[in-house]
Amino acid sequence: MLATPMTIGATTTMRVINFGSLNIDHVYSVERFVQSGETLASSDYQQFFGGKGLNQSIALARAGVQVLHAGSVGSDGHNLISTLADNGVDVSLVNEVDGASGHAVIQVDKTGENCIMLFGGANQRTQEQSIFHALDQAQKGDILLLQNEINLLPLIIESASDRKIPIVFNPAPMSDAVLNYPLDKVDYLIFNQTEGEALASQRGTDNILHRLRQEHHRCKLVLTLGSEGVIYQHGEQKIRVDAVPTQAVDTTAAGDTFIGYFLAALSSGGDIDHCLQVACKASSICIQTAGAANSIPYREQLGLIF
Ligand code: RIB
Numbered sequence: 001m002l003a004t005p006m007t008i009g010a011t012t013t014m015r016v017i018n019f020g021s022l023n024i025d026h027v028y029s030v031e032r033f034v035q036s037g038e039t040l041a042s043s044d045y046q047q048f049f050g051g052k053g054l055n056q057s058i059a060l061a062r063a064g065v066q067v068l069h070a071g072s073v074g075s076d077g078h079n080l081i082s083t084l085a086d087n088g089v090d091v092s093l094v095n096e097v098d099g100a101s102g103h104a105v106i107q108v109d110k111t112g113e114n115c116i117m118l119f120g121g122a123n124q125r126t127q128e129q130s131i132f133h134a135l136d137q138a139q140k141g142d143i144l145l146l147q148n149e150i151n152l153l154p155l156i157i158e159s160a161s162d163r164k165i166p167i168v169f170n171p172a173p174m175s176d177a178v179l180n181y182p183l184d185k186v187d188y189l190i191f192n193q194t195e196g197e198a199l200a201s202q203r204g205t206d207n208i209l210h211r212l213r214q215e216h217h218r219c220k221l222v223l224t225l226g227s228e229g230v231i232y233q234h235g236e237q238k239i240r241v242d243a244v245p246t247q248a249v250d251t252t253a254a255g256d257t258f259i260g261y262f263l264a265a266l267s268s269g270g271d272i273d274h275c276l277q278v279a280c281k282a283s284s285i286c287i288q289t290a291g292a293a294n295s296i297p298y299r300e301q302l303g304l305i306f
Pocket residue numbers: 021023024025049050051052055103104116149252253254255256292293
């Protein structure tokens with residue numbers, strides 16, 4: 001158990017324990033998204049490795065951060081584990097459980113926007129003992145990263161908070177259950193506009209941030225806005241950074257790339273403005289390639305120092 005509360009950043013020894021999903025992504029290229037009652041032909045089909053958890057671990061690793069991925073795959077998930085390992089992620093906390101791995105059915109339209117349907121599979125079969133085992137691996141300076149694609153998240157948040165491990169939570173995909181999670185224990189909340197609207201029961205970025213500041217005043221808020229950039233808010237400090245203008249081929253994993261690079265830049269001790277710029281640049285590179293984990297850039301590709 002760790003003795004004192006820690007802050008994120010300014011430590012080169014920061015490791016990330018990412019307790020998150022691993023998915024096989026089935027990706028279909030479509031002219032436009034299929035409508036209710038309609039049958040639509042796709043012009044291309046490819047399989048990629050993804051899952052918000054796996055993507056964020058790979059983004060962190062490619063950005064130079066030491067990552068331990070915790071999670072579960074089914075008997076069909078060996079390639080998911082080897083993809084993480086090949087990218088330098090520690091996979092000793094990934095378990096194999098009965099049944100199928102998680103997967104996603106993804107439509108990508110001609111503008112590069114996506115539409116995702118998830119099957120949780122092994123991601124929804126996290127066991128209590130694997131949570132305690134994973135969190136017991138935390139060392140001084142480590143942080144915990146979570147998304148909303150696995151089960152038992154309230155227990156994970158409570159247990160990490162008891163151990164004084166800083167928590168970064170990406171409430172994606174958003175669900176009603178998130179509203180009952182112990183978000184007062186979270187240090188960083190990183191969310192997009194849709195997630196923000198549901199979290200805050202408000203529309204419009206100012207209203208969302210205002211409400212979330214009132215409800216979770218100790219939490220640092222990062223609102224990602226796609227091609228409109230990103231807004232950071234903590235207390236009175238508010239920083240807006242523009243997106244890097246880019247022709248999108250496929251926006252899948254752009255948010256995951258943003259999170260990995262934002263945390264990597266924070267761990268190097270950069271100021272928030274610079275960390276947001278690093279993350280926006282990384283996302284802009286990600287969306288130029290089709291797929292999920294495969295489209296996440298390596299640190300050298302950014303041409304930025306952090
Ligand atoms: O954020 C993109 C990811 O969301 C995809 O890789 C898919 O698996 C879903 O989890």
